[in-house]
Amino acid sequence: MMTKLATGVAAAAFAAVTAFAPGAQAADPVKIGDFNSYSRMAAFAVPARYGAELAVEQINAAGGVLGGRPIEFITRDDKGDPGEAVKIAEELFDRENVVMLTGGFLSHVGLAVASYADQKKKLFLASEPLADSMVWESGNPYTFRLRAxxxxQSAMLADIAAKSGAKRWATIAPNYAYGKEAVASFKQLLKEANPEVEFVAEQWPGxxxxxxxxxxxxxxxxxVDGIFNVTFGPDLAKFVREGTIRGLFEDKTVVSLLTGEPDYLLPLKDEAPEGWLVTGYPWYDxxxxAHDAFVKAYQERWGEDPRIGSIVGYNTMLAVQAALEKAGSTDTEALRQAMEGLTFDSPMGPITFREIDNQSTMGAWVGKTKLVDGSGIMVDWEYFDGADYLPSDEVVKQRRPAE
Incomplete structure (x- = not known):
């Protein structure tokens, strides 16, 4: 956990990675399987791997888990394809003998692996896939989700958007689970916060x-006078460029999921929009x-600044470490029970996996975009604790299948 690793974030800690206690080196490693869209979404996936590997190195340098066993991190590229991801899951469990699976990025890929985990009774910690159905409509006892x-995130944005004065809204989102569910949630939550708003247009690019x-x-x-944007990656870049050229964003409230994350904001360079209300990661500010220690260790290890993927990957392995120590075993059922209600320390503060739906309370930063020295950054931000933006138990019970 972070408290245990706080003294191991300086460069000296890394010299110990291959030199921790001989007994721990000789012990059988605890294998953790992972998958991500490295060839499709490298801007997120590679930093996520770096963050996970940093945490593993720190954990192993501090003595490993379960009385001295090192963690071995084995990751694969799912190529953004659900079928490929399921094949990877089978290979990691059957051939590599991993004790659990982590990772994922695209929601439809994560949902396919969650279904596999449920059918095969294998543990899956979905690090990134954001679709609500991961833990609600398609939720199952063997799938846990880390990110908000x-x-x-829609609830965090809707709270502020309701006070913007915008009444006539349009949405644009990719036409798959993540986009559809983000739009549905934002529409519901914004209308609850301000019954006077209306949604008059929806755009669903592939x-x-x-x-x-x-x-x-x-x-x-x-x-319209308000736009809710859910595009990301190359779609976001094209949308921002064309929208700026055609004056779409002028005198409008633009609310945008994920756009404040360096993974998506930095590639826009001097085309980054200004004044958008976004979720993101202002690591520099x-x-x-605890967060400073993480940033310093990450920069020293990898020679670059962290992205949102970096801290997601890092937190993933801290959660794995905490689950193993709580379970005292690599047995799947013991680990599953340990994950229910599990709390662990992170650079973002304590994070808990709720027992009712296996959703963590990891929060998000909300702020506005600004162009500074030819690059987009997040300003006027605030960290929102995820625990404050989860639906009630009654709502979850209505949406999640009985177990």
Whole structure:
């Protein structure tokens, strides 16, 4: 856990990675399987791997887990394909004998692996897939989710958007689980916060197939004063460029999931939008000893600044470590029970997996975009604790299948 590793974040800690106690080196490793969209979403996936590997190195340098066993981290590229991800899961469990599976990025890929985990009774910690159905409509006892869901992040944004004065809204989102569920949650939550708002247009480009000219023309024609954007990656870049050229964002409230994350904001360079209300990761401006230690260790290990993927990967392995220590075993059922209600320390503070739906309370930063020295950053931000933006137990019971 972070408290245990706080003294191991300086460069000296890394010299111990291959030199921790001989007994721990000789012990059989605890194998953790992982998958991510390295060839499809490298901007997130590679930093996620770096963050996970950093945590593993620190854990092993501090003596490993379960009385001295090192963690072995084995990761694969799912290529953004659900079928490929399921094949990887089978290979990691059957051939590599991993004790659990972590990772994932795209929601439809994560949902396919969650279904596999449920059928095969294998433990899956979905690090990134954000679709609400991961833990609700398609939830199962063997799937846990780390990151704040689309519902949670939409709730954070809706609270502020309701006070913007915008009444006439349009949405644009990729046409798959993550996009659909984000739009549904935002519409519901914004209307609850301000019953006077109306949604008059919805645009659904295919994932990574956006026709930005057509989408921007449609949104301009809708004559709205608020836009909720859920596009990301290359789709976001095309949307921002075309929208700026055609004046779409002028005098409008633009609310955008994930756009404040360096993974997506930095590639926009001087085309980054200004004044958008976003969720993101202002790592450069967070003043907290635990987070500072993480950033310093990450920079020293990898020679680059962290992204949101970095801290997600890091937190994933801290959760794995905490589950193993709580379970006192690598047995699947023991680990599953240990994950229910598990609390662990992280650079973002304590995080808990709720027993009712296996969703963690990991929060998110909310702020506005600003262009500084030719690059987009997040300003006027605040950290929102995920525990404050989860639906009630009664709502979860209605949405999650009985176990």
């Amino acid at each position: 869901s689309t519902y949670m 994932l990574f197939k956006i026709d930005a000219t057509a989408e921007v023309q449609a949104l301009n024609a809708a004559n 967070i003043k907290d000893p």
